[in-house]
Amino acid sequence: MKTPIIVVVDSNPVHRNLINYNLVVHKFLEVHTFLSREDCLYRLNKNLVPDFIITDVNPADDSALRFLQRVHEISPSVRVIFFSAFDNPRMATELYHAGASDYIHKTNKPDLGISELIKNIRYLLRAKSIS
Secondary structure: OOOOEEEEEOOOHHHHHHHHHHHHHOOOOEEEEEOOHHHHHHHHHOOOOOOEEEEOOOOOOOHHHHHHHHHHHHOOOOEEEEEEOOOOHHHHHHHHHOOOOEEEEOOOOHHHHHHHHHHHHHHHHHHHHHO
């Protein structure tokens, strides 16, 4: 199986670096990080084809759905995982219906949220290789 390409989009450098570090420690070796969704979309338009995009989301920010739509317009096979500090079932449902692969709550213990994130990426990789 090829090494998955993972993109992390988070404006908070601490969160972005923590996710990147944990992915690399868990043998996900091709990780790209971006400060903004605009930077990510720019790179997608320049032929970066990731397997996964992990991005933060804030309920007050209505751009998450637009970002998801743009990603799927550019690269329909990319799986987008929203990793949020907010436990918002309504937003999670909207994002699932729009094509998100997952919505994970970071909780107040970042390591637990990141463990859940890595577990879900591994599950999605196994599911992809079976189908």
